[in-house]
Amino acid sequence: MTFDRDHHAILNLIEAWCAAVRRRDYEGILKHHSPDMLMFDVPGPFQSEGREAYRATWDLFLGWSSGPVKFEFSDIRITAGEDVAFATAHGHCYGPDDDGKPTDLDFRLTMGLRKIAGEWIIEHEHHSVPAP
Amino acid sequence: MTFDRDHHAILNLIEAWCAAVRRRDYEGILKHHSPDMLMFDVPGPFQSEGREAYRATWDLFLGWSSGPVKFEFSDIRITAGEDVAFATAHGHCYGPDDDGKPTDLDFRLTMGLRKIAGEWIIEHEHHSVPAP
Numbered sequence: 001m002t003f004d005r006d007h008h009a010i011l012n013l014i015e016a017w018c019a020a021v022r023r024r025d026y027e028g029i030l031k032h033h034s035p036d037m038l039m040f041d042v043p044g045p046f047q048s049e050g051r052e053a054y055r056a057t058w059d060l061f062l063g064w065s066s067g068p069v070k071f072e073f074s075d076i077r078i079t080a081g082e083d084v085a086f087a088t089a090h091g092h093c094y095g096p097d098d099d100g101k102p103t104d105l106d107f108r109l110t111m112g113l114r115k116i117a118g119e120w121i122i123e124h125e126h127h128s129v130p131a132p
Numbered sequence: 133m134t135f136d137r138d139h140h141a142i143l144n145l146i147e148a149w150c151a152a153v154r155r156r157d158y159e160g161i162l163k164h165h166s167p168d169m170l171m172f173d174v175p176g177p178f179q180s181e182g183r184e185a186y187r188a189t190w191d192l193f194l195g196w197s198s199g200p201v202k203f204e205f206s207d208i209r210i211t212a213g214e215d216v217a218f219a220t221a222h223g224h225c226y227g228p229d230d231d232g233k234p235t236d237l238d239f240r241l242t243m244g245l246r247k248i249a250g251e252w253i254i255e256h257e258h259h260s261v262p263a264p
């Protein structure tokens with residue numbers, strides 16, 4: 001039953017992570033991330049390396065509006081092996097429109113994870129929207 | 133030595149794949165892809181599901197110019213487990229500028245792979261540029 005166990009563990013991890021984003025809870029957001037985290041985010045920079053740089057991407061996302069945070073996922077697909085996994089999903093959040101007002105933004109998410117001492121750790125995230 | 137063997141196998145696979153792109157060799161491009169391939173590409177659509185839809189993304193990329201194809205990667209990082217792996221890299225290609233002339237385009241790549249019957253198969257690719 002390792003497949004089911006790992007699949008559920010990673011699904012729970014993703015759900016806890018996005019609930020932490022909605023609460024603006026940095027400790028919760030960063031709880032299962034590697035110190036060597038590599039982030040490819042929707043806006044620039046091209047990449048953010050390490051957990052501190054990853055944290056700064058959340059300053060940008062959580063700082064542009066003081067209103068309620070929308071951050072949720074659909075179509076989550078998890079491919080979990082014994083010790084490495086990846087996941088894909090469709091993300092739904094608010095982004096600023098041309099006037100800085102919240103507007104719906106759909107994005108693509110890919111996550112890369114490694115199991116360390118029995119715990120799944122996020123080592124990589126790739127968030128993007130199609131280029132115009 | 134499974135780490136080294138898998139790492140090299142995936143690196144060779146990525147190098148063979150991008151050499152096939154440069155030759156405009158569709159058979160080579162698709163050789164190690166799953167029928168259930170899920171593609172998040174630089175331009176729209178939001179996603180392309182299945183190997184045929186993935187193939188069509190190459191029609192777009194290879195069709196916009198009849199000139200030499202630039203398609204290469206730097207900073208390739210591979211995380212390979214026993215049966216699942218992911219890889220990240222910086223991609224370098226030509227894209228059309230506002231006048232339709234080739235201009236350098238850097239993009240982010242994430243790949244998700246699964247080992248099936250001893251062979252690494254690409255199940256997912258995510259190509260993107262930061263949003264403007």
